[in-house]
Amino acid sequence: MKNTTMKRLGYKISFGLLMAVGISSCTLDEWNPSTVDVETGYKYRDGYESLVNYCYDGLYYFYGKIDGIGAMEMGTDLWANVANAETGFTLYNSNMNAQLGTLATIWNGMYATVNYCNTAIYYADQVEGFGSEEERNAKVAEAYFLRGWANWHLVEQFGGVSLTTVPSTETGPVNSPVRSSEQAFYDLIISDLIFATEHLPNRSEGERGRVTKKAAYAMLAKAYLQRTRLGDVQENARLALEAAEELITNGSAYGVSLYQSDDEQSGFGKLWSGANNKNNTEFLFIEAVDHTEGRNPEGWNRGRTRQYYLADTRTTGAPWGTQENETWTGRSNSRNFKPTKYLLTELFEPVSDPADTRFKETFFYEYYNAKWEDVTISQSMVNQYGKNPDLVGHVIKNTAAGDVTLVQGNTSTWRMGVENMVDDNDDGWLDGLSVFTPNWVMSAAEKRDLPFWIVDPSDWYQADGRWVQPESNSMATYTREVYPSLKKFSSWEYVMDRQYWLGDIPIIRLGEVYLIAAEAALLYNNDVNKAQQYVNQVRKRAAVTSRQSEMEVGAGEVTLDFILAERGRELAGEQIRWYDLKRMGKLTTDYLQATNPDIRFFDANKHTVRPVPQSFMDAIANPQEFGQNPNY
Template sequence: MSIKKLTYKLSFALILAGGMNSCSLEEWNPSTVDVETAYKYKSGYESLINYCYDGLYYFYGKVDGIGAMEMGTDLWTNVGNTESGFILYNSNMNAQLGTLNTIWNGMYSTVNYCNTAIHYANVVEGYTPEERNKKVAEAYFLRGWANWHLVEQFGGISLTTIPSTVSGAVSSPKRSTEKEFYDLIIEDLKFAAANLPDKVAGERGRVTKKAAYAMLAKAYLQRIRLGENVQEYAKLALEASEELINNGAKYGVALYQSDANTSGYSKLWAGPNNKNNTEFLFLEAVDHVEGRNPEGWNRGRTRQYYLMDARTVGAPWGTQENDAILGRANSRIFKPTKYLLTEVFQPVRNPADTRFSETFFHEYYNATWADKTITASMVSQYRKNPNLVGRVIKNTAATGSSLVQGNRAINHYGLVNMVDNNNDGYLDGLSILTPNYVMSTQEKSDLPFWVADPSDWFDAEGKWINAQTNTRTTAEYEIFPSLKKFSSKEYVYDRQYWMGDIPIIRLGEVYLIAAEAALLQNNDVNKALQYINTLRKRAAKSSRESEMLVAAGEVNLDFILAERARELAGEQTRWYDLKRLGKLTSAYLKDTNPEILSFDPSKHVKRPIPQTFLDAIANPVEFGQNDGY
């Protein structure tokens, strides 16, 4: 049972229906129910705690969080102009950008809910002191999480601890320093780690100690970018990480282990493991049974923003928009960079590392409900071997019943005719192949499906070819590897929505935090190597684990940054990673993402303050816009 299901069943939910509006940081109008009376009762107070989780659902699995956390980095670039302020740091990154309002209002709303819960905790009847601390610790955790995003996105803005029910509207807010933000974030997370339960049965989304230690490790490590007490905060980050790594049974966490047929990394993303995942430490729990979520069934849309053009460009070969597993191909926005495809991931056929194949769809199948026959015109247009005329690409579409949606009929590709009867090494229903390695012109010509690889996608500078620079009659630049992580068929609701839980922090990241912290504390290469190799081994099938091992001489902060990309691409961590490690620079971004031409390090390491906020307060000049905007 997800925690959001509880929220909708509690009568006191209406108390917070007003939320936070744009008139101030904390303005909030309670209903006719007196709040102190309402929070006197456990049901009302626990409804308030549940509302503290609301912000997760507007930041993960939605385009707003993707733009802020993954774009403008070394890993992704754009297809269209949507979110281009985040992607290219162009003039669209300004104080009027709507996504900034979503993040600003959502995080401050979370902070206000949490401040309210913390303030009124002592008036609640029916708790023992230990029970009260366990419950309010959720609010401390989520306030720390929200303030962490606020300070990383916007810098030293207004740090609030008093609920609006007590302070009233704050018309002239004051700025706090980033250090003051981090002092409170860490204190909040320490309280959470000390008081949250080890485990909670039956409530996937409820935070426990594993989430607190993981978030505390992230906060300690990120604070290092402030440049003070680096070794001390690295030590603390390592200790928080090792609390989870060394006590997995206590907290119910473990890395999935590889076997002869499947890597541990593949098991991590397997649909049957989604709702009870041993690597998910902090997650957005989605109610896949009754749809009791903010916006109901409108969840899990991450995949559609990264999808290649299966609707039009791929259609002659059998792909289509109405593809349940791939998603809906009408929101194409983000593409992987050449750096991500060919340097982060090893550009070879059949690598030991399964993380490329688990991160990306790169094989697309005939989903048209009929066999496709290669014609002479296709051979001519797509530069194929004439001997392929008449070759059949088998239909692989079938109606499957989702494992969690009862008997709801979902059309999936890849359920039938997934065979290799012609013994060419590829399944007979394959329509399009987009490998991250370069294939010879002859091989691409001879294969009975359309092939595009990095030699077709990028120019000499490493930029994506586009409609203006393309010299062919076909559009290889519109077919490419698409993000796969949030797509397991068991939780497909329809071609647009996916009802799986979304991990916010995973155990795999904790191993990488530990490795980075070990280097920063005292250059303990051997400890860092231990954690890195443990993680890398579980990315291969058991028979190939030895191929994944790296030597001590390879381990440094740059290697860990690349390893974080291999492990976490698309999981909304990358912008903060580059910020922490000093890689938000013109030189680094030019080398890894040459589409970015206008990055200004004196300006773009923070986002602009939303203009709607500055227009609403009484002291906009004193509060000030962030530098450069």
């Protein structure tokens, strides 16, 4: 959202409500209803619009932050655990329990969003100052949308828990909550999202981040498709297809379109280009980040997602010239999540020059010397890394440059890959390359003779597909810490420093809508030709124009399993995968063992939902009646 909107996120809108969740005012120059009762406060348009702004607050704690990654992306076929953080999500071990702090964050955050939205919906009819009923409905439709979004996360993460529609300002503390069915959740979710499609504007009026019809139709399609797991598959699929095709067919009305490839760059590459980040034609629902003045929840502390996927450029790669303080690849001390063998070598084709650009656009796999000085290969490096002795004395050129002023205008920093990006010795490789982590296996001769450190799948994975285990005096101690790093949320223009990234984060984007349409077409009436059409549109824009024909697949190849794989290639790291596996019946021991054998403790009798946080169970008067989720 533009700056005035972000300022309003700081307004006090109800003393009792906001003090309960620890939010305070940062500016009071327009109107402050904190000293009046709720009914009076929300009676006026300024106060009411401030309340609606608060409905967006929860986005900022689940996207671009660690709290959303574990619950939405981990414990799937795509990622393994590196360190010990979030092992409950990645391994389904004993850390997945009712005391897990991240679960309480998700629970409290989503219910806070629901309560803000309930409040906005409840008081909408009393608000004065709107020019028409249509104008009023357009504003309250934002709350309907965000309540649907939050309830969708609640029911998918926790199952049939408490469904609320009346704000706490009216009910007071609910000491004895009751559960609702998952179907009841979806009835309300769908109803809310339909209201949003009917009343939100086609386009925003200059406030980046405001939800519009494109977000509503995308979320409606997503909700209908996810609901197929509960039954009535054909009808829910039909409705998902209808909502998805509204966007695909009428994209010009909503200002949306897939980026198209040219001879030099794929459309998928353009999608993630920083030049397109703040006005992206594929982003349908976003966490909008203020990159100029930092008027965000937690200020500049945004875009932290990237650091948890980073390889070790701080220590393990350092002898070759990589550097933690280099801002583009970010702070690398977390090293929590790394790609599975299934993701790198089965979903992505493990060859050096595939037509599909999505591996190279999704991952950093070329790390350059960023030490501010050249690095000379020493005898000890040759000995330790098994390199050709003739490489002693070879110079890896520095590629870092400083005093690069970023778009927010108040930070100068430095990064790799700016200087000496040349091949003066004509060996086919850039002279500043330090560490190379391809998803294809290179020959022993190449790994020995080339003047940089090469770590590939043969170094990362054991025969059983698990990540190699560190052993004393073994190179596995080092090779397991250097791997392709997720770079979708690292476009250079919005890197603030080695930790923070200030780009907008897509929550739903158009490429996913095409894949929703393809999946729905199969589930509704097995329309393989329509599914093929939508899948090929996504696949073709992942290649430059001269190679697009290589990306096309035949109708007979487009199965549900193929679409799941395609979603992995397209959406890896975008906090979607756990929901995909749940919807498509892949949260099973057999599937996870086949695709991510590092997961050892998955139990289908409990792990398809999360435990209800113990803090909630301890606070209510009827914990036995409400009940913990099964087998927790």
